[in-house]
Amino acid sequence: MTVIVRSQMWVILCLCGVALLSMGCEDEFVDKRPEGTLQDITSLAEREDLNILFVVIDTLRSDRLSSYGYERETSPVLDYLAGTGVRFANHRAQSSWTKASMASLWTGLYPVRTDVLRHKDALTEEAYTPAEILGDAGYLTAGIWRNGWVAPNFGFSQGFDIYLSPALNQAPAKLRTEARAGRIEGTDVDLAFSATEFIRTHSDQRWFLYLHFMDVHQYISTEETAIFGSTYSDAYDNSILWTDRQLGNILRELYELGLEDRTLIVVVSDHGEAFGENGAEGHGRDVHAEVVLTPFIISFPFKLDPAGVVQAQTENVDVWPTVLDMLGLASSNEGAVDGTSQVPLLTVGQVAPMQDTGFAQLDRNWGRIEEESRMVIAVRDGPLRLVHDPTAPESDLLYNVELDPLEQTNIAEIDPENLEKLKHIAEEHLARKPVWEGGAPQVEIDEMHLKQLRAIGYSIEE
Numbered sequence: 001m002t003v004i005v006r007s008q009m010w011v012i013l014c015l016c017g018v019a020l021l022s023m024g025c026e027d028e029f030v031d032k033r034p035e036g037t038l039q040d041i042t043s044l045a046e047r048e049d050l051n052i053l054f055v056v057i058d059t060l061r062s063d064r065l066s067s068y069g070y071e072r073e074t075s076p077v078l079d080y081l082a083g084t085g086v087r088f089a090n091h092r093a094q095s096s097w098t099k100a101s102m103a104s105l106w107t108g109l110y111p112v113r114t115d116v117l118r119h120k121d122a123l124t125e126e127a128y129t130p131a132e133i134l135g136d137a138g139y140l141t142a143g144i145w146r147n148g149w150v151a152p153n154f155g156f157s158q159g160f161d162i163y164l165s166p167a168l169n170q171a172p173a174k175l176r177t178e179a180r181a182g183r184i185e186g187t188d189v190d191l192a193f194s195a196t197e198f199i200r201t202h203s204d205q206r207w208f209l210y211l212h213f214m215d216v217h218q219y220i221s222t223e224e225t226a227i228f229g230s231t232y233s234d235a236y237d238n239s240i241l242w243t244d245r246q247l248g249n250i251l252r253e254l255y256e257l258g259l260e261d262r263t264l265i266v267v268v269s270d271h272g273e274a275f276g277e278n279g280a281e282g283h284g285r286d287v288h289a290e291v292v293l294t295p296f297i298i299s300f301p302f303k304l305d306p307a308g309v310v311q312a313q314t315e316n317v318d319v320w321p322t323v324l325d326m327l328g329l330a331s332s333n334e335g336a337v338d339g340t341s342q343v344p345l346l347t348v349g350q351v352a353p354m355q356d357t358g359f360a361q362l363d364r365n366w367g368r369i370e371e372e373s374r375m376v377i378a379v380r381d382g383p384l385r386l387v388h389d390p391t392a393p394e395s396d397l398l399y400n401v402e403l404d405p406l407e408q409t410n411i412a413e414i415d416p417e418n419l420e421k422l423k424h425i426a427e428e429h430l431a432r433k434p435v436w437e438g439g440a441p442q443v444e445i446d447e448m449h450l451k452q453l454r455a456i457g458y459s460i461e462e
Helices: 038-046 076-083 098-107 130-136 188-201 232-256 316-327 343-347 416-430 447-455
Strands: 003-006 051-057 086-092 140-145 162-164 207-213 263-268 296-299 307-315 357-363 375-381 384-388 397-400
Touching: 038 316, 038 343, 051 232, 051 316, 076 232, 076 263, 076 296, 098 316, 098 357, 130 140, 130 207, 130 316, 140 188, 188 207, 188 232, 207 232, 232 263, 263 316, 296 316, 307 316, 307 343, 316 343, 357 416, 375 416, 384 416, 397 416
Parallel strands: 051 207, 051 263, 086 307, 140 162, 140 207
Antiparallel strands: 003 307, 086 296, 263 296, 357 375, 375 384, 384 397
């Protein structure tokens, strides 16, 4: 079966209180959502009171979450959402660089189809984004972001009634861990404060709220959340716990306002983070498992018991086709969406995805505008995944991701037939044309914006 269910004892939902630095919870909230089943997903399209909280936690790899099998308890809030909702166990992003990945997430199109591949590329106005779809359906749409790659000048604000970076006046004065590669001002406390203010102000309206957390990217934590150690890998885990608590603060507001039974919550990430598993650290350098395996969690306005776990391979291009399908809304970008709705896997007993291939792509010279494109692409076909370099195909790597999910054993030499098959698929994919005529428009980036992007560790040349 593709969808596996597992039993879980119902617990009192304990979310972090206003004192965000506290290790424990100062208040307890009983989860008042009604109990439901996977079949109740089909009723969401009939509701006229449903809110959507769409959470992107930047740089979050799924295998560092407790609900995805990690031995450390890094993510109690996310685990609760997964434990009372649906978790997609084998999920991948479309790139290891935020802008390319987010363009694919919002459009349901692979990077080669959006043409958002380099640092001056922007999402075209011709794209019909989820914010536009939901706005047309009567939702108040708002986005609160802290990563400059999703700034309005890159086309990511289209369809939002409100689109802003939060004011920098709520962050604690003292943070424990220095960022690995620079730091932008503020923390996700600023974002959480703005989000809770939005929810309070618009509690009587139907809204779509997109939140883009940034502190995991920044390796931010406090003394109270820095409990796992002091190496870079430990600091990353500490920052996940810290960010999990900021999300808990936002959910606490939802519960206080009684909105938990009318809010659909979706949690994803734009990419992961490498710690030398395949010779690199950070992200934006390749498309190996550690930088593209990301979470996909859906929490419904009802509790699932047992929770759902989708074992089928899914991708970020599938996220919005799935969510919009649940809402009874069409997902359309010239009728050419690459992603597919996963609702049939959940509601009608479908045991296999309609398609079992997937792609991730990165132009390694995305920040070096004067240099030629240096593409790397990963293609997954069933259990096999190829990491292909068109300029050096002799160095291609082939993995069986069912047996080797973290891609530690290259089987290219012992399976030349499948190596050639997947190379052909990769080259065919790279030859595809952008959906929109002319591809991605390019924008000039002013010096202040360049400094902000460089502050978070990106190497960008003029």
